[in-house]
Amino acid sequence: MTYCLAIALNKGLVFASDSRTNAGVDYVATYSKMKSFVFPDNRTIVLLTSGSLATSQAVINAIKRDLTNPNAEFDISKGNYLHEVAQYIGDLSQQEQKRHADAMEKTRSNNESSFLLGGQIKGQKGKIFLIYPQGNYISASDETPYLQIGENKYGKPILDRIITPSTSLEDAARCAIVSLDSTIRSNISVGPPIELAIHRADQIEEPYHNVLTTNSNMYRSVQKQWNEGLKRAFDNLPRFDWEK
Amino acid sequence: MTYCLAIALNKGLVFASDSRTNAGVDYVATYSKMKSFVFPDNRTIVLLTSGSLATSQAVINAIKRDLTNPNAEFDISKGNYLHEVAQYIGDLSQQEQKRHADAMEKTRSNNESSFLLGGQIKGQKGKIFLIYPQGNYISASDETPYLQIGENKYGKPILDRIITPSTSLEDAARCAIVSLDSTIRSNISVGPPIELAIHRADQIEEPYHNVLTTNSNMYRSVQKQWNEGLKRAFDNLPRFDWEK
Numbered sequence: 001m002t003y004c005l006a007i008a009l010n011k012g013l014v015f016a017s018d019s020r021t022n023a024g025v026d027y028v029a030t031y032s033k034m035k036s037f038v039f040p041d042n043r044t045i046v047l048l049t050s051g052s053l054a055t056s057q058a059v060i061n062a063i064k065r066d067l068t069n070p071n072a073e074f075d076i077s078k079g080n081y082l083h084e085v086a087q088y089i090g091d092l093s094q095q096e097q098k099r100h101a102d103a104m105e106k107t108r109s110n111n112e113s114s115f116l117l118g119g120q121i122k123g124q125k126g127k128i129f130l131i132y133p134q135g136n137y138i139s140a141s142d143e144t145p146y147l148q149i150g151e152n153k154y155g156k157p158i159l160d161r162i163i164t165p166s167t168s169l170e171d172a173a174r175c176a177i178v179s180l181d182s183t184i185r186s187n188i189s190v191g192p193p194i195e196l197a198i199h200r201a202d203q204i205e206e207p208y209h210n211v212l213t214t215n216s217n218m219y220r221s222v223q224k225q226w227n228e229g230l231k232r233a234f235d236n237l238p239r240f241d242w243e244k
Numbered sequence: 245m246t247y248c249l250a251i252a253l254n255k256g257l258v259f260a261s262d263s264r265t266n267a268g269v270d271y272v273a274t275y276s277k278m279k280s281f282v283f284p285d286n287r288t289i290v291l292l293t294s295g296s297l298a299t300s301q302a303v304i305n306a307i308k309r310d311l312t313n314p315n316a317e318f319d320i321s322k323g324n325y326l327h328e329v330a331q332y333i334g335d336l337s338q339q340e341q342k343r344h345a346d347a348m349e350k351t352r353s354n355n356e357s358s359f360l361l362g363g364q365i366k367g368q369k370g371k372i373f374l375i376y377p378q379g380n381y382i383s384a385s386d387e388t389p390y391l392q393i394g395e396n397k398y399g400k401p402i403l404d405r406i407i408t409p410s411t412s413l414e415d416a417a418r419c420a421i422v423s424l425d426s427t428i429r430s431n432i433s434v435g436p437p438i439e440l441a442i443h444r445a446d447q448i449e450e451p452y453h454n455v456l457t458t459n460s461n462m463y464r465s466v467q468k469q470w471n472e473g474l475k476r477a478f479d480n481l482p483r484f485d486w487e488k
Binding site: 151153154155156157158160161162170171173174175178182183185186187218221222225226227228229230231232233234236237238239240243 | 397398400401402404405406414415418419426427429430431462465469470473474475476478480481482483487
């Protein structure tokens with residue numbers, strides 16, 4: 001499994017992903033699930049992947065292929081709106097899944113992938129999209145300004161408590177680390193390092209990018225301080241009548 | 245859906261359940277999912293249910309039927325070990341599911357139920373079991389002294405951080421309320437009131453039982469103080485380099 005998260009804020013976009021992939025329990029590996037594409041003075045795009053690693057990689061390869069093919073009908077540097085890029089990635093994903101559909105059915109395997117797409121086209125607002133395995137997609141709303149793919153439940157409560165569109169990029173990034181770390185603690189199929197990217201609104205450039213290994217100072221001190229803070233919060237909860 | 249939780253501690257057992265049931269989104273109702281049975285000087289038993297309400301109710305009815313039938317082969321007041329009671333409830337659940345299996349298959353419906361069984365037979369240690377829809381069951385371990393049924397993921401991280409066998413009954417009960425409340429906030433299929441039961445080790449009597457409605461003081465102040473504590477914990481997280 002996987003856990004990836006994208007947050008759309010007034011001040012920009014925050015992305016986070018874990019790095020564990022597994023085919024069964026005896027083939028566990030570490031892969032980056034985050035890819036960014038920058039077209040200076042035009043658009044910044046970040047793509048997060050979950051599901052079949054083969055499909056995810058094939059889609060990334062097809063994106064790169066189309067970018068270098070002058071005869072390609074479309075590529076991610078084109079389209080006036082980011083949802084056109086979402087549609088294009090959904091189409092690539094469906095094409096790749098269909099290519100192997102017969103073999104998948106015969107072996108009762110699954111090669112579905114989901115994607116989180118985020119970015120900003122110059123002059124427009126930054127946007128995030130969740131692209132389903134079926135190729136259709138949704139964008140986030142002001143009421144729920146984040147989207148998740150993969151093991152999304154463990155890390156959802158903290159997002160629901162903290163994130164609003166006016167949250168700062170840094171707070172949202174900290175919340176993303178906590179959301180990822182809670183998931184990593186509770187589900188063995190999600191693992192470090194945590195990749196983090198921050199796109200500041202209207203800065204069409206390579207996003208801030210950081211790989212938080214379990215040895216990194218930031219990750220360790222978030223873990224330690226969050227754990228201590230939770231324990232303190234827990235110790236302050238009200239007593240039952242008979243404890244007073 | 246549902247979320248039920250049982251925790252086995254050195255000092256006793258803690259149980260919690262939500263109260264929402266739904267058949268589709270247009271038939272949502274409030275039902276208790278917690279039932280206790282006390283046989284003075286012999287055993288205390290608490291049963292939590294999730295899944296098909298029809299199957300859950302039929303199993304409870306069968307338990308009561310067998311208790312009043314002097315010719316019943318087995319009932320929950322019998323058996324030298326609590327796992328025999330778990331096996332019996334698993335059998336009742338399978339019988340009930342099989343009775344309707346053809347009709348269920350024809351309408352592609354599902355009448356599976358899962359159960360959490362906990363209790364203590366006098367002179368033995370208190371125990372908790374998770375009974376699967378297939379009728380088989382597992383008990384908790386010292387490393388993971390809790391069991392969950394239903395929407396178990398949202399509320400798991402806080403249990404993983406707080407609960408050990410030496411946690412006090414009151415702390416475990418507070419942790420259960422937080423775990424339930426986090427799930428209620430993040431998943432509309434889980435809803436209040438929260439039912440809470442506490443069985444003190446070696447006290448073979450009616451467990452402490454409380455129904456925490458959204459208006460109850462205990463529930464409201466746990467919600468408020470937990471929310472404030474989390475916000476404080478969050479505000480104390482380390483800053484990124486550029487924030488310093």
